[in-house]
């Protein structure tokens with residue numbers, strides 16, 4: 404009996420002292436690729452991140468798989484955007500048994516509204532993306548206190564890069580003549596971008612790609628593009644290009660290129676990280692609008 408107790412005590416001590424135990428990375432799930440990139444930047448090598456909706460996926464219309472249920476059941480934290488972006492989440496959580504804590508990355512951001520709907524695309528303003536990073540930093544530190552200092556340092560250096568990126572976007576927009584600071588693309592994904600950087604933005608369909616534009620909406624947009632001399636329409640990586648091509652054909656506004664709205668690209672694409680995505684978008688915008 405005494406021997407058993409001794410063994411138990413020894414193994415308990417071993418467990419506490421074992422560096423292997425302390426070094427197991429924190430398992431996290433992010434709902435879509437852009438959030439996954441923020442989490443990797445803050446978590447560094449102390450976390451293991453999986454994303455549900457990967458590169459080039461459309462988070463609005465996603466259908467979760469049985470593999471997603473297992474990912475969530477294994478994770479300590481689930482990072483979501485909120486503002487109604489992940490409409491499929493409640494059913495997925497129910498199926499997974501709901502043990503992971505949920506971090507809402509838009510916490511503390513005032514939502515833009517379109518009618519009664521919150522616009523979920525806050526990441527398109529780099530200033531709001533900085534708030535996402537702070538929320539993620541705090542959630543990671545709370546879930547894994549021994550690594551809190553590492554998360555704080557990672558977040559600080561990433562935030563410095565985002566701060567510089569925000570300045571880059573401002574300078575790029577400054578090069579566009581004020582009368583040409585107008586853009587149109589398929590769904591309402593650039594409201595926060597437009598509000599932050601002083602661009603007029605219109606879209607035929609609402610804040611979700613799930614909606615479809617009515618004939619009346621399209622006629623109204625065509626009239627608006629003509630009346631306001633909007634110089635270019637932009638395609639979206641995740642959306643069907645036909646609507647924009649039709650508006651371009653009927654108004655004479657040129658196709659200005661393809662923007663990344665709600666996802667990153669894969670490693671070989673134009674936008675494998677959030678910073679690459681914003682740079683790709685501003686290069687595309689300025690080359691179409693600046694002259």
Ligand code: ZN
Pocket residue numbers: 463524590591592610611612664665
């Ligand atoms: Zn969207």
